[in-house]
Amino acid sequence: MHAERMDRVRAAxxxxxxxxxxxxxxxxxxWLVGYEAMPLERLTMLVLPREGEATLVVPRxxxxxxxxxxxxxxxxxWEEAEDxxxxxxALAGPASVVAVGDRTWGGFVLDLQGVMPGGARWxxxxxxxxxxxxxxxxxxxxxxxxxxxxxxRVAAQLQGGEVPLRGRTEAxxxxxxxxxxxxxxxxRVNFAIVAAGAHAASPHHEPGEAVIEAGQVVLCDFGGTxxxxxxxxxxxxxxxxxxxxxxxxxxxxxxxxxxxxQAASVAAADVGTACEAVDAAAxxxxxxxxxxxxxxxxxxxxxxxxxxxxxxxxxGNAAALEAGHAFSVEPGIYTPGAWGLRLEDIVVATDAGPLxxxxxxxxxVLVDA
Numbered sequence: 001m002h003a004e005r006m007d008r009v010r011a012a013x014x015x016x017x018x019x020x021x022x023x024x025x026x027x028x029x030x031w032l033v034g035y036e037a038m039p040l041e042r043l044t045m046l047v048l049p050r051e052g053e054a055t056l057v058v059p060r061x062x063x064x065x066x067x068x069x070x071x072x073x074x075x076x077x078w079e080e081a082e083d084x085x086x087x088x089x090a091l092a093g094p095a096s097v098v099a100v101g102d103r104t105w106g107g108f109v110l111d112l113q114g115v116m117p118g119g120a121r122w123x124x125x126x127x128x129x130x131x132x133x134x135x136x137x138x139x140x141x142x143x144x145x146x147x148x149x150x151x152x153r154v155a156a157q158l159q160g161g162e163v164p165l166r167g168r169t170e171a172x173x174x175x176x177x178x179x180x181x182x183x184x185x186x187x188r189v190n191f192a193i194v195a196a197g198a199h200a201a202s203p204h205h206e207p208g209e210a211v212i213e214a215g216q217v218v219l220c221d222f223g224g225t226x227x228x229x230x231x232x233x234x235x236x237x238x239x240x241x242x243x244x245x246x247x248x249x250x251x252x253x254x255x256x257x258x259x260x261x262q263a264a265s266v267a268a269a270d271v272g273t274a275c276e277a278v279d280a281a282a283x284x285x286x287x288x289x290x291x292x293x294x295x296x297x298x299x300x301x302x303x304x305x306x307x308x309x310x311x312x313x314x315x316g317n318a319a320a321l322e323a324g325h326a327f328s329v330e331p332g333i334y335t336p337g338a339w340g341l342r343l344e345d346i347v348v349a350t351d352a353g354p355l356x357x358x359x360x361x362x363x364x365v366l367v368d369a
Contacts (some may be wrong), residue, residue: 001031001139001230002032002033002034002069002072003071003072003103003231005031005032005046005132006032006033006054006149007361008050008070008132009021009128009129010031010048010050010051010130011296012128012129012131012132012154013048013050013099013128013134013334014050015098016097016123016127016128016154017097017253018050018097018123018128018152019049019050019095019096019097019098019126020047020048020049020050020092020093020095020098020099021046021047021048021099021100021128022045022046022047022048022088022092022098022099022101022104022107022112022125023045023046023048023100023101023104023125024037024043024044024045024046024101024103024104024108025037025038025039025044025101025104025105025131026101026102026103026104027100027232027304027305027306027309028075028102028103028125028126028129029044029046029101029247030231030232030305031129031232031304031305032046032048032116032129033046033054033069033072033073033112033231034058034067034230034231034232035056035065035067035219035231036064036231036232037058038062039105040059040062042059042061042062042314043057043059043084043085043088044057044058044059044062044076044110045057045088046057046073047091047092047277049091049092049093053074053162054072054073054074055073055074055075055076055091055263056073056074056075056076057076057078057084057091058075058078059077059078059080059084059090060075060079060080061076062077063075063077065285069233070318071283072364076091077135081175084113085108085112085115086115088112088113089115091118092116093312094117095116095117096111096119096120096121096291097119097120097121097122098116098121098122098123099122099123099125099127099128099302100112100122100123100125101122101123101125101134102125102126103364104282109134109358117289120295123335124267127257130210130309131310133172133304133305133309133310134302134304134309134310134311134322134324134325135303135322135323135324136304136324136326136348137232137324138327139203139228140234140304140324140326140350141146141326141355142344143226143228143234143355144234144235144236144303144348145357146185146226146237146356147186147224147225147226147234147235148165148236148346148358149169149238149285149357149359150181150184150185150186150236150356151181151184151222151223151224151238151358151360152238152358152359152360153184154177154180154181154184154222154304154359155220155238155358155360155361156361157180157239158177158220158240158242158365158367159242159360159361159365160367161369162178162369163175163177163180163266163318164176164368164369165212165218165242165244165367165369166182166212166213166214166244166369167212168204168211168212169207169208169209169211169212170194170195170196170199170207170208170209170210170212170336171194171207171208171209172200172243172270172360173191173194173207173218173220174192174194174222175331177192177194177220177222178217178222178224179196181222181223181224181236182340183215183222185226186224186225186226186236186339187225187226187227187233188225188233188333189215189222189223189224189333190223190224190225190235191223191238191307191347192220192221192222193205193206193207193219193220193221193222194207194218194220195207195217195220195340195352196210196212196213196217196218196219197213197217197218197338197339198336198337198338198339198340199219199340200241200334200339200341200342201334201335201337201338201339201340202340203296203297203332203334203340203342203349204301205219205328212244213244213246213353214244215244216244217241217242217243217247217251217339217341217364218241218242218243218244218335218361219239219241219289219341219342220240220241220242220342221237221239221305221342221344222237222238222239223235223236223237223238224236224279232305233305234304234305235303235304235305235306235307236346237303237307237328237346238346238358238360239330239342239343239344240344240346240360240361240362241255241341241342241343241364242266242364242365242367243333243364243365243367244364244366244367244369245366245368246366247293247364251341251364252364253338254291254333254335254341255341255364257285257286257289257333258286258291258331258332258333258341258342258343259343259362259364260285261282261285261286261331262281262282262329262330262331262345262362263298263311263362264281264282264285265278265279265281265282265331266329266345266347266354266356267281267297267353267354268305269283269319269321269327269329269347269349270349270354271321271322271323271349271350271351272320272321273318273320273321274317274318274319274321275311275312275313275314275317275318275319275321276313276314276315276316276317276318277302277319278299278300278313278321278329279298279299279313279314279315279317280315282295282299282329282331283295283299283315283331286331286333291333294333294334295331295332295333295334296334297332298312298314299313299316299330300312300313300314300327300329300330300347301312301313301327302325302326302329303326303327303328303346304326306327309336311325311327312327313327313328313329313333319354321349322348322349323349323350324348324349325348326346326347326348326349326350327347327358328341328342328344328345328346328347329344329345329347330345331343340365341364343362344358345357345358346358
C-alpha cells in the first residue's frame, strides 16, 4: 500500500516538475508512510526526492514510535546536539522546486529556506498529495464505512433517548457523546458539537454551561478518527437534530425542507457531476422555499485522514466528482436568536452512483431524555 502510494506521489511530482517533497506534521505523512509526527519543537520530516531513497528524519527519542518500512523509507534519527534542518537540507540536495507540507511549522520552513540553495521555488505539498488523497481506494472506503457505522450507532443512541439531555449542560452531553464514540471503537474524538435552542444558529457552536431544556431542538454534530493497520486513521462526521417535545410549526416545516434538500444533494452526487452542482442541488430548493439567506455555508467537505480535505462541495468549484471521492453533504438552516438545523451524511461517489455511508434516522426525532 505505502510503496504504491509513494510511486503515485513520485509520478505526480514528475508531472509538476517538483524535485523534492518535504512532509512534517499533518495528515500527508501518515497517509504516505503510516507515521504521524508529534507536533513538537523537534523536527520530524520525510524527505522524498523525485528520484532516490526517501528518508524519514526523526528525533532519536521518537524513533521507537516509528513502524519501520524499509521498502518505503530509510529511518534517520537525529541526536539532541544535531541540527535536523541541516540534515534535511543535505538529504534534499539541490532542488529547483520544493514542495513542503501545508501544516509544516513556519519556523521550520524559514529555517530550511535559509540553508537550502537559493533560487528554489517553494510550493504546497497538497498540490501533489491532495488529488491523490481525495480518490479513496477500496480499503479507504471500507475504513470510512466502519467509522460511519460506529458514528451511526452513537446517533441511534441519541435518537433513542439513551443519551440524557434534559437538565444537563451542552458540555456534559458533548463529553458523553465523545466517550460513546470511543466506546464504539474510535481512537480519537475530533469534535462533538452540542447546540441547544438558539445556540444551534451558530454552526460551530462551542458546547458550554447552558442547560438543555424541554421544548428545545438540539443539534449534535460529532466525529472521530477510526484506527487502521496502515497507520493512518479515517474520520467520521455526522449531524442529527433531536427535539425535546414537538417542535414549533416553523421549525418542523424548515426541517422538512432541509431533509428534502439534503436528499436531493446526495442523489446528485454522481461521478462526473461538478462539485458546485451538488452544492446547488441542496441550495436551490432551500432558496426557493425562502431559506436561502439562512443557509450560510458550503454544502460539504471532503473527508478521509482529515476531517476536512478535498473535494469541497461549494459554489465555484467546477471540479467533477471522481470515483472514490468521499465528502459530507450537510445543508443547514440557521435563524439567529431562535434555532438552527443541520443534517449531514458522508457520501462516496462511485461508478454505481452515490453511496451514503450514514444510515441513522434522518427524521427530526422527538426524544424524552
